[in-house]
Amino acid sequence: MILSNLLHRPIRTVVSILAIAIEVGMVLLVVGMTTGLLHDAARRVEGLGADIMVEPPGASFFFGLGWAPVPIKVADRLAQIPHVLAVTPVLFQSNTNVGSGVNVIWGIDPASFDRVTGGFVFLKGGMFSGPYDALVDDLYAKAHHVKVGMTISLLNHDFRVAGIVEHGKGSRLFIPMATAQDLASAHDKASIFFLKCTDPGYTDDVMKAVHQLAPQYQVISVREYMTLMTANNLPALDAFITALIAVAVIIGLLVIFLSMYTTITERTREIGILKSLGASKGFIMTIILREAAVLAAVGIVGGFLGALGAKRVILASFPTLSVDLSVEWAVWAALLALGGTMLGAFYPALRAAQLDPVDALAYE
Amino acid sequence: MEPIILTENLKKVYHVGKVDVPALRGVDLLVHEGEFVAIVGPSGCGKSTLLHILGGLTSPTSGKVLVDGNDFSKMTDADRTRFRRHKIGFVFQRFNLLPTLTARNNIEIAQHIQGNGYNPHRFEAVVEMLGIKDKLDYKPYALSGGEQQRVAIARAVICEPKILLADEPTGNLDTENSQVVLNMLRTLNRNFRQTIVMITHNPEAAAVADRTIRMRDGYILPD
Ligand SMILES: Nc1ncnc2c1ncn2[C@@H]1O[C@H](COP(=O)(O)OP(=O)(O)OP(=O)(O)O)[C@@H](O)[C@H]1O
Ligand SMILES: [Mg+2]
Numbered sequence: 072m073i074l075s076n077l078l079h080r081p082i083r084t085v086v087s088i089l090a091i092a093i094e095v096g097m098v099l100l101v102v103g104m105t106t107g108l109l110h111d112a113a114r115r116v117e118g119l120g121a122d123i124m125v126e127p128p129g130a131s132f133f134f135g136l137g138w139a140p141v142p143i144k145v146a147d148r149l150a151q152i153p154h155v156l157a158v159t160p161v162l163f164q165s166n167t168n169v170g171s172g173v174n175v176i177w178g179i180d181p182a183s184f185d186r187v188t189g190g191f192v193f194l195k196g197g198m199f200s201g202p203y204d205a206l207v208d209d210l211y212a213k214a215h216h217v218k219v220g221m222t223i224s225l226l227n228h229d230f231r232v233a234g235i236v237e238h239g240k241g242s243r244l245f246i247p248m249a250t251a252q253d254l255a256s257a258h259d260k261a262s263i264f265f266l267k268c269t270d271p272g273y274t275d276d277v278m279k280a281v282h283q284l285a286p287q288y289q290v291i292s293v294r295e296y297m298t299l300m301t302a303n304n305l306p307a308l309d310a311f312i313t314a315l316i317a318v319a320v321i322i323g324l325l326v327i328f329l330s331m332y333t334t335i336t337e338r339t340r341e342i343g344i345l346k347s348l349g350a351s352k353g354f355i356m357t358i359i360l361r362e363a364a365v366l367a368a369v370g371i372v373g374g375f376l377g378a379l380g381a382k383r384v385i386l387a388s389f390p391t392l393s394v395d396l397s398v399e400w401a402v403w404a405a406l407l408a409l410g411g412t413m414l415g416a417f418y419p420a421l422r423a424a425q426l427d428p429v430d431a432l433a434y435e
Numbered sequence: 436m437e438p439i440i441l442t443e444n445l446k447k448v449y450h451v452g453k454v455d456v457p458a459l460r461g462v463d464l465l466v467h468e469g470e471f472v473a474i475v476g477p478s479g480c481g482k483s484t485l486l487h488i489l490g491g492l493t494s495p496t497s498g499k500v501l502v503d504g505n506d507f508s509k510m511t512d513a514d515r516t517r518f519r520r521h522k523i524g525f526v527f528q529r530f531n532l533l534p535t536l537t538a539r540n541n542i543e544i545a546q547h548i549q550g551n552g553y554n555p556h557r558f559e560a561v562v563e564m565l566g567i568k569d570k571l572d573y574k575p576y577a578l579s580g581g582e583q584q585r586v587a588i589a590r591a592v593i594c595e596p597k598i599l600l601a602d603e604p605t606g607n608l609d610t611e612n613s614q615v616v617l618n619m620l621r622t623l624n625r626n627f628r629q630t631i632v633m634i635t636h637n638p639e640a641a642a643v644a645d646r647t648i649r650m651r652d653g654y655i656l657p658d
Binding site: 076078340351 | 487490492493513516517519520521523525527531532533534535536540544545548549590
């Protein structure tokens, strides 16, 4: 009965399923892309191999917000702390380029950067040889069709691509520290310091020492940083995700509401017939709700498949992005879609159940 | 014989805006178990209203209604629904089959709603008697009016209702199909002692019944 009703109005059925699928797919992709972005950034920091990050007061460890560069000299003092193997300063610069989004460019000092991170893996080319040389990672290179020796525009200046490095070490774009300082008019300054201990076991001791040395600085271990890089810890991002999910769920709910509402109007007579056969209110409600549940179930599966398909397309077209589709969120998206569907179908189902049988039978 | 339907001073007033429309003005009706009764009368005299009340589709305004021992004045909406589910079968002028379902599913859904499950013997017997065996897999639009009405009768009697209520069952049929449908009702009544109350405009149809009740302006006329 439910199936034959759904098949009887194929367009309505398909549109309803599509709405649910889009709802589910959108939730999965929004969450997947934002967590993907965060995890990706976090993984790249982890990939540096540093143990501790030291930032000036007021800065955010979530790169991109409120940088107040501090004297690079601090690095020398940090390096003298016992059990510190190496310290490397980095100066952040954001590069807004039409068509490529926002990239954080790292100004680095190759020598100390290599000591902390163990050095880049060069896939092509090599380290900077002049002030206007840049390194890009392989994903950036793939996304922007960059080759060694090419000129790319960063911070409104032309840079020569000196090398393409394996991704996973901090940023996707690197330029020499001095050049970054020049362009930012931040001479002898840095945004952050990465510390490597002689052994990760000394991390806590070194953190304490840094704290004593520069109490106003923010000190965080990379391990803790990794746990903080979730949307929940970024209020703005969390609100953004919540808002998008709410919009998706509400749209799904409204489409189902409208779909079921028109259905019961259309089927008023049929409901009257069922009532004349002795169908109870519960029976009628169950029919309508089950029908909605079938729409939701098919839509949810469609949404899953759509999200997987979209992920492939996104990764193929934007190699620098990453999309983390989690089972946990798939369950959440399914529950939200099902809940929204039931909520949307509830009122129409109630209306159907409460129809007067004689009026319903007389309905044209 | 047992009276299966008994009404005393049954009244029904419809409220249309501020206007009261009295559809039944005091109906005293007695039908015995196993009887085949025809109700005739001019349009608007309250025949359908009476049938709807007897089937529990709508409630009376006042008066007494006893159907198979159930006193409607003491029954809730849900009670009447349950009563209808187990004791009443309806046949309508417009057939009222569910358009998305095949004939078979239309009949089966009545069994499903009644909740006693599928009874293959009863199904076979009813389908056989109504001669719709080879039409079972068609949807209503693919059936003629006569065939649709036979399916509707099958659906109405599949659960062995105490009373079959038919509202102008031949009203949309040509003479030939009318005759077929009337014969089936006759057979049901004869072979299964099916109590039938049938509304009709057609004197020939009324002649098939054991007894004819005349109505006018919300009353039953004395014989
Ligand atoms: N739902 C309703 N609301 C208001 N008035 C109604 C309603 N149903 C019936 N009536 C009125 O009650 C009266 C009896 O109607 P009913 O349908 O019982 O007549 P009927 O004898 O079945 O007529 P017909 O032969 O045309 O089917 C009519 O005046 C009709 O207009
Ligand atoms: Mg009528």
